[in-house]
Amino acid sequence: xxxxxxxxxxxxxxxxxxxxxxxxxxxxxxxxxxxxxxxxxxxxxxxxxxxxxxxxxxxxxxxxxxxxxxxxxxxxxxxxxxxxxxxxxxxxxxxxxxxxxxxxxxxxxxxxxxxxxxxxxxxxxxxxxxxxxxxxxxxxxxxxxxxxxxxxxxxxxxxxxxxxxxxxxxxxxxxxxxxxxxxxxxxxxxxxxxxxxxxxxxxx
Numbered sequence: 001x002x003x004x005x006x007x008x009x010x011x012x013x014x015x016x017x018x019x020x021x022x023x024x025x026x027x028x029x030x031x032x033x034x035x036x037x038x039x040x041x042x043x044x045x046x047x048x049x050x051x052x053x054x055x056x057x058x059x060x061x062x063x064x065x066x067x068x069x070x071x072x073x074x075x076x077x078x079x080x081x082x083x084x085x086x087x088x089x090x091x092x093x094x095x096x097x098x099x100x101x102x103x104x105x106x107x108x109x110x111x112x113x114x115x116x117x118x119x120x121x122x123x124x125x126x127x128x129x130x131x132x133x134x135x136x137x138x139x140x141x142x143x144x145x146x147x148x149x150x151x152x153x154x155x156x157x158x159x160x161x162x163x164x165x166x167x168x169x170x171x172x173x174x175x176x177x178x179x180x181x182x183x184x185x186x187x188x189x190x191x192x193x194x195x196x197x198x199x200x201x202x203x204x
Contacts, residue, residue, distance in 0.1 A: 014171045028051050034149060039106060039109070061089065090124070093116050132182045139164050140186045148191060161183055164179075
């Protein structure tokens with residue numbers, strides 16, 4: 001009986017960690033320090049655009065897909081159900097990127113939104129064949145962006161990957177390999193894009 005209670009508590013903790021560190025919420029949180037640091041006089045406009053098109057609209061679309069049976073759970077655990085939610089989310093990011101460009105958003109903020117589009121497309125193509133971890137991707141991308149723009153003092157944030165990985169393993173949502181590749185692929189892609197965008201496209 002005690003083992004059953006411990007297992008239930010571990011599952012509840014893993015579920016809560018998965019909710020807290022889901023990709024849309026991580027995206028919302030990541031934009032805040034960048035907007036505070038680089039936003040200058042239009043911080044509230046930038047916050048509205050990034051939060052609505054980066055977090056709230058994608059989450060609303062997930063709830064809609066759940067309601068109409070397009071996906072069977074909030075995280076679209078079945079990889080065959082992921083294509084439409086992914087593309088809808090990427091569409092939201094594209095609108096957000098266009099609006100950021102229209103309001104002359106600072107380079108780091110625009111670059112981060114653009115990187116989510118590219119990372120999302122890469123995840124879509126991988127997911128067609130293999131269930132890569134979006135939770136791992138969703139924690140690696142923002143951490144790499146924050147380290148790139150705000151400095152090496154934020155490197156300890158990498159440790160946040162550990163509870164996320166544990167939670168997804170505990171819930172049997174992913175294998176260690178799927179979690180590792182989700183973090184590595186998105187982390188590398190984000191770092192490369194931050195340098196490319198801010199040096200050649202969305203200048204700082």
